[in-house]
Amino acid sequence: MTDTKKLKVLNVAVDDGYAQTKLVGEDPETGKMVIQIIRSSVRQGRSGLSSFNGGGIDQYETEEGDVFTVSNEIESENTQFDGFHTSQLNRVLVHHALRKSGYAGRKVNLVTGLPVADYFLDDERDIEHIEAKTSNLKLGVKGSDGGTMPIVENVRVGCQAVAAWFDYVLDDNLEQRADVRGAVAIVDIGGRTTDIAVVVGGNAIDHSMSGTENIGVLDVYNGVRKAIRREFKIKEKFPLDQLDAAVRTGEVKLWNKQHNVAELVEAVVGEHERKIAREVERRLGSAANLNAVVFVGGGSALFSTIAGHFPNGVMPEDPEFSNAKGLYKYIKVKA
Ligand SMILES: Nc1ncnc2c1ncn2[C@@H]1O[C@H](COP(=O)(O)OP(=O)(O)OP(=O)(O)O)[C@@H](O)[C@H]1O
Ligand SMILES: [Mg+2]
Known part of the structure; x- marks a missing residue:
């Protein structure tokens, strides 16, 4: 057996969305940045399916004793429910993503996020919710095949939009690439929702201009x-x-x-792109007082010309990974 005491603790960020789990972390061997994406296809209980192509189905048992199946070959349970972020389903998806990305048997310093609406309660950080998500992720998950699981040493929970802001202002070498003063709008187009958040100076949200639209x-x-x-x-x-x-x-x-x-x-796609752009305009006006309107999330990869609706519209190279990369950069900077 390997002596776990001697293992290096690896920084890993997981952006655990309702549609997809995005992971950005330190490669266990080289220390370089690795990225991985896994569809959030999970269901409680054992699946009757057997895998034809080998490895397509994974089963887990939580500390509470419930069994979950993760596979692209099953119809997923709807992950869009209140409480998803503090659920066993969420914990299983995060552990699954870690295992699939090479962290089995490795010690992990984990950081994940909450959407703005869950991270804040009115204008204050929702400490209770943040704590609930943190402690949920610290509870155990076993591979029901007895396979080795990652060792989660530490858990932190950040705010998705603030993470995307970090990714916008810092390049992959953690060098500053954009002005950190002033306000930047982060528009996160996800599976079901579009989150609009105006981040001021990297540590505050202008709640009067921020909110969630049910379109994605x-x-x-x-x-x-x-x-x-x-x-x-x-x-x-x-x-x-x-x-x-x-x-x-x-x-x-x-x-x-x-x-x-x-x-x-x-x-x-064109019709929905225009619809989302109108919703963003409704919140931000012409965005003339903002440094930038940054489009992130998988939806931004799909609506590839949406940033063109604003003179200061910006689309990062990999919008799908903005939150995960930002969370990763955040722990690197704060380390
Ligand atoms: N290039 C692309 N073309 C088409 N669809 C894409 C592309 N990239 C991502 N998507 C889709 O965009 C959707 C949203 O992806 P994203 O990773 O932002 O979702 P999420 O964060 O899990 O969702 P939510 O924000 O609602 O929690 C997914 O259904 C994904 O399949
Ligand atoms: Mg998302």
Whole structure:
């Protein structure tokens, strides 16, 4: 057995969203930054499925004694419920992401985030909620195959929008690349929601301009589903994975043949991009008093021209990873 006392503690950030778990951490061997993304597909109980391609299904048992299955091959439980961030489901997803990213048997200094609406209560930090998420992640998860799990030594919880701000102002070498004074709007387009937060000086939120809109990439999937049904005169249900593939590739498989739906996808994406831009405008006005309007989240990767709606609009290279990278940079700076 390895002597765990001698193991180095590795910094790892996990942006545990409702749709996807994004991980940015120190490579156990080289110390360089590694990134990983895993769809949040989880369900309580054992799955009757057996894996055809080997390794597609993972089962875990929590300290409380409940069993969870994580796999892309199962229909996920809806993760969008109040309390997701302090749930066993969330803990299993985070431990799963750590294990899949090479941290099994390694000591980890973990940092994760909460959306602005959960991190703050009125204008104050919601200490109780932050504590609840921290202690939840400290509880145990075992691989039900008896496999080695990561050793979570320390847990910190930050605010997603503030994390994205860190990623905006610091480059990968932790050098400052943007003005830290003044206000920056972070627009995080996720699966179900778009979070708008105005971060002032890196440590405060202007709550009067911040808030959450119920629009995101899942609305695009729904729009594409409807448009495909209309176009091909069919009533089939499409699983999320198939819609995601249609949106990303512009093709869909029907009657065992690939069909080009690029134009239809483009129309739906364009319509939602304009809708989200209008919501952002409603909150920020023309954004003339802000240093920048930074678009992050998986939705920003999809609405690739949305930053163009504002003269000071900015899209980072990897918007999907902004929160995770920012959380990682935060622990590196504060270390
Ligand atoms: N390049 C892309 N093209 C199309 N869709 C994308 C692209 N990148 C990400 N997505 C989709 O964007 C959605 C949102 O991704 P993101 O990682 O921001 O979600 P999340 O943080 O888990 O969600 P939430 O913010 O609601 O908690 C996902 O459904 C993902 O599949
Ligand atoms: Mg997110």
